[in-house]
Amino acid sequence: MRTPPRRHARTRPAPRRPHPAATPALLLLLGLLLAACTQRAGESHEERGGTAAATAEVPPSGTEGVAPIRTPEVPAAPDGLPVARIVSLLPSATEMLAALGVGEALVGRTMHCDDPAWVLALPSVGSGLTPDLERLLSLRPDLVVAGRMQAGQPVLQRLRDHGVEVMVLPDERLEDVFAGIDALGERLGLQTRAEEIGQGIGASIGLLTLRQPAEPVRTLIVVGTDPIFAAGRDTFLDDLLQAAGGVNVVERTGWVRLDQEAVIGLRPALLLSTGEESRLREQWAFLRRAVPAVGLCSVPEDIAARQGPRVAEAAAAYQRCILRHAPVAPPE
Structure with a gap:
């Protein structure tokens, strides 16, 4: 049995609904979430110098005699x-x-896949939104793993037409992280390891309850700025926020487009986004003029939107931001 809580006590259970057909807003949000996972400076591994072996063999000019930085070797299967x-x-x-x-x-990844470090040695098939079918097929995969938000992509059906198994993981809520790990563990015969990972994530998120503020902090989670998009209720990021001790000021569900007037009207106590905090102060100057007490806090890009094994790190990063702006609840 997995160590509870798999879902934080204050996180609303999510009834399973049919996934909506792809819309321009949904596709934009998928692009924003993938963009948050892009490698430093937006470069693919190939653009930054090719394979790990090539990088190791040709040291930068002026560094002769200095041991090159090597991509860790790919572990054995x-x-x-x-x-x-x-x-x-x-x-x-x-x-x-x-x-x-x-x-x-x-044997293959997208240009946005960069953790753990050894995956950078693997060939890229391009963007997760528009993967290169020919490059995909050249890798001779037995199994291709995608997310539910990618389910409508024609390339997935093309892969099936070529006899490739396509596994689509749920990717809408915090609970889907556990479901995805379990599904992969079952398909690959690695159920015990999947249970261990899930127990570790659940325990780490459970520990956050010990440091929640006395009152939930009214928070706006921004996932895009041009135009402004925010995470609404019943989303993965809303689940993380609740686990960390915040409450979402956006009452609509899903991913919500806002203008400046709407942002001001929400009057958040805290705004969470990615990027340098000095840049956040510039981007959100209009909000700070209208709501001077609002706090601005940045969360690391590489964990902010990834529904994977590091979700507890993301929730902890949210909580560090929250605790800057609220006292810790006294122990019971």
């Missing part, structure tokens, strides 16, 4: 793995597969 060649089209799925220990059975 476990014996008896029922799938020999896997390609991941989602950074969170890549992290799940790595945590499960598939190692060299993972």
